[in-house]
Amino acid sequence: MVNWKNLDELASFKALKELPAVDLKTEMTGEKGAERVKAYTVPMAEGLSYNFAAKAVNDDVLAVLQKLADEAQLEDKFAELYNGGMVNTGEKRYVLHHLCRGQLGNDVIADGQNKREFYVEQQNRIAAFAKKVYSGEIANEKGEKFTTVVQIGIGGSDLGPRAMYLALENWAKANGKLKMNAKFISNVDPDDAAAVLNSTDVAHALFILVSKSGTTLETLTNETFVKNALKKEGLDPSKHMIAVTSEASPLAHNEGYLDAFYMDNYIGGRYSSSSAVGGAVLSLAFGPETFAEFLEGMAAEDKTAKETDIRKNPAMLDALIGVYERNVLNYECTAVLPYSQALSRFPAHLQQLDMESNGKSVNRFGEPMNYKTGPILFGEPGTNGQHSFYQLLHQGTNIVPLQFVGFRKNQCGMDDVIEGSTSQAKLCANVAAQIVAFATGKDDDNPNKRFAGNRPSSIIIGDQLTPRTLGALLAHFENKVMFQGFAWNVNSFDQEGVQLGKVLAKKVLAHQTDGALAAYSDLLNI
Numbered sequence: 001m002v003n004w005k006n007l008d009e010l011a012s013f014k015a016l017k018e019l020p021a022v023d024l025k026t027e028m029t030g031e032k033g034a035e036r037v038k039a040y041t042v043p044m045a046e047g048l049s050y051n052f053a054a055k056a057v058n059d060d061v062l063a064v065l066q067k068l069a070d071e072a073q074l075e076d077k078f079a080e081l082y083n084g085g086m087v088n089t090g091e092k093r094y095v096l097h098h099l100c101r102g103q104l105g106n107d108v109i110a111d112g113q114n115k116r117e118f119y120v121e122q123q124n125r126i127a128a129f130a131k132k133v134y135s136g137e138i139a140n141e142k143g144e145k146f147t148t149v150v151q152i153g154i155g156g157s158d159l160g161p162r163a164m165y166l167a168l169e170n171w172a173k174a175n176g177k178l179k180m181n182a183k184f185i186s187n188v189d190p191d192d193a194a195a196v197l198n199s200t201d202v203a204h205a206l207f208i209l210v211s212k213s214g215t216t217l218e219t220l221t222n223e224t225f226v227k228n229a230l231k232k233e234g235l236d237p238s239k240h241m242i243a244v245t246s247e248a249s250p251l252a253h254n255e256g257y258l259d260a261f262y263m264d265n266y267i268g269g270r271y272s273s274s275s276a277v278g279g280a281v282l283s284l285a286f287g288p289e290t291f292a293e294f295l296e297g298m299a300a301e302d303k304t305a306k307e308t309d310i311r312k313n314p315a316m317l318d319a320l321i322g323v324y325e326r327n328v329l330n331y332e333c334t335a336v337l338p339y340s341q342a343l344s345r346f347p348a349h350l351q352q353l354d355m356e357s358n359g360k361s362v363n364r365f366g367e368p369m370n371y372k373t374g375p376i377l378f379g380e381p382g383t384n385g386q387h388s389f390y391q392l393l394h395q396g397t398n399i400v401p402l403q404f405v406g407f408r409k410n411q412c413g414m415d416d417v418i419e420g421s422t423s424q425a426k427l428c429a430n431v432a433a434q435i436v437a438f439a440t441g442k443d444d445d446n447p448n449k450r451f452a453g454n455r456p457s458s459i460i461i462g463d464q465l466t467p468r469t470l471g472a473l474l475a476h477f478e479n480k481v482m483f484q485g486f487a488w489n490v491n492s493f494d495q496e497g498v499q500l501g502k503v504l505a506k507k508v509l510a511h512q513t514d515g516a517l518a519a520y521s522d523l524l525n526i
C-alpha cells in the first residue's frame with residue numbers, strides 16, 4: 001500500500017533543505033565542468049539523453065533526492081496508477097493514458113472493458129478509417145478524395161495534437177509521409193475559424209470534432225460555425241465530419257457524423273495525445289504507421305519511468321530536481337526552450353500539461369499545504385527566444401530554471417554552409433553557448449555587462465526529431481509532471497481551477513449578472 005504524505009512530512013525533504021547550496025559556476029568551470037557534462041547524463045529511450053550537468057546539484061544532493069524518491073514511494077505510486085488504482089481521487093477516476101501506448105502492469109478492467117484492448121480497438125478503427133480516406137472509399141459527396149483534415153477542439157483537445165502535428169509536419173514532407181495537411185480551430189474568437197475556413201478548400205476537407213465531454217462551449221460553437229460554412233457552400237456537414245469523444249458524451253453515437261472514435265474519462269485532456277484525440281488527426285495526416293511509431297517512442301520512454309534508481313529514470317530525476325528548485329531554492333518559474341522550430345507549440349502544450357496538472361493549493365485530500373507546488377511555465381523555440389526574453393533570464397532579478405531541447409540533425413535535410421558553418425551548426429552552437437553562459441556567467445568591470453551566472457539548466461539531446469523521439473520526449477514530460485504531483489501530494493489529474501470562468505461566462509451570455517460582472521458586460525457590449 002502506498003502512503004500519500006505531504007512533502008514536508010518527509011525526513012528526506014528536511015535533509016534536502018539542510019544541504020549546502022551548490023555553486024554551479026564553480027562546478028561548470030574548466031575541466032571540472034567538462035567532466036560533469038560527461039558524467040551527469042541519463043539515457044532516455046530512442047537515443048535521447050537527459051543531461052543535467054548544468055543543474056545546481058552534486059552527488060550529495062542526488063543522494064538525498066534518491067532518498068526522497070524512495071520515501072515518497074514515487075515508483076510505487078506510478079505502479080498504483082498503471083495497475084488501475086483510483087489515483088484521480090478528486091473525480092474518482094482511474095488514470096490510464098499510459099495504456100494507450102503499452103502495457104506497463106496488470107490488465108485494467110473498467111466499465112466492463114479491458115481498457116488496453118479498448119484503446120487499441122480505437123486505434124485500429126482509426127487506422128482502417130484513414131486507409132479508406134486515402135483510397136477514396138470514404139470521400140466527399142461528389143466522390144472526390146479529402147485532402148485536408150481540420151481539427152476542432154480546445155485545451156487538451158487541441159494543444160497536444162497541434163503541437164505534435166507541427167513537430168512532425170516537415171519530417172513527414174521530407175520523408176514522403178504527409179498524407180493530408182492538418183489545420184486546427186480552437187479559439188471561440190470567430191476570426192480563428194474564419195481564417196482557417198477562408199484558407200481551406202472546404203469541399204475537400206474532413207473536420208474532426210474533438211471533445212471528451214461533448215459540452216465545451218467553444219468547441220460546440222466552432223462546430224456550428226463550421227457546419228454553417230459548409231451549408232453555405234451547399235455541402236452536407238454530416239458527410240464532412242467525424243467525432244472524437246467519450247462514449248458518455250452527447251456527441252457519441254450520433255448520426256450527424258461520418259464516424260466516431262472514442263476515448264474515456266480515464267484519460268485527461270492534457271494527457272490525451274496518445275489516445276484517439278491525437279490518434280485521429282495524426283493518423284490521417286501522417287498515416288497510422290507513423291502514429292504507431294510515435295506511440296512506440298512513448299511506450300519505450302514509459303518503461304524508463306519504472307526504474308527506482310533516479311540515475312536510470314530521467315523523468316523522475318528531472319521531476320526531483322524540479323522539486324529541489326521549487327521548494328528548496330525557491331524558484332518560481334521554469335522555461336522550456338526547444339532549439340527546434342518544429343517544436344514551436346511544444347511549450348504551449350507543456351504549459352497546460354504542467355500548470356493544469358500541478359497548479360494546486362490543496363493536497364489530494366483537499367487540505368492546504370505549507371509549500372509551493374507547480375511552477376509557472378513558459379517557453380519559445382531558440383534561437384528566437386534569445387532575441388526576446390533571454391535578457392531577463394541572463395540578468396534579471398529572478399532565476400528561472402531552464403529546460404533546453406536540441407537535436408544534432410534537422411528534419412528537412414536542407415541546409416547550407418554559410419560563412420563556414422551550416423545553419424544547424426549555428427543552432428546547436430547557440431544552445432551549447434547558452435547553457436554555459438547561464439551557468440558560469442561573465443565578470444566585467446561594467447556592472448551592466450556583468451553576468452552573475454549560477455542559472456541552472458538541463459538539456460534533452462537527440463539525433464533528430466522523428467515520430468519515435470517526439471513520443472519519447474512527450475512521455476518524458478508527462479511522467480515528469482506525474483512524479484512531481486506525487487512528490488507534492490496533489491492530484492495532478494483534475495482541473496477544477498478552469499471551471500469557474502466557464503460558469504461565469506455562461507451567466508454573462510444569459511444576462512444573469514450584477515455588480516462588477518454586469519459592469520464588464522456593459523463595457524464589452526455583450
Ligand SMILES: O=P(O)(O)OC[C@H]1O[C@](O)(CO)[C@@H](O)[C@@H]1O
Nearest residue numbers: 155156157211212213216269498
Ligand atoms: O475535450 P473537452 O471536454 O472539450 O475539454 C477541453 C479542455 O477543457 C479543459 O477542461 C480546460 O478548459 C481541459 O482540461 C480539456 O482538455
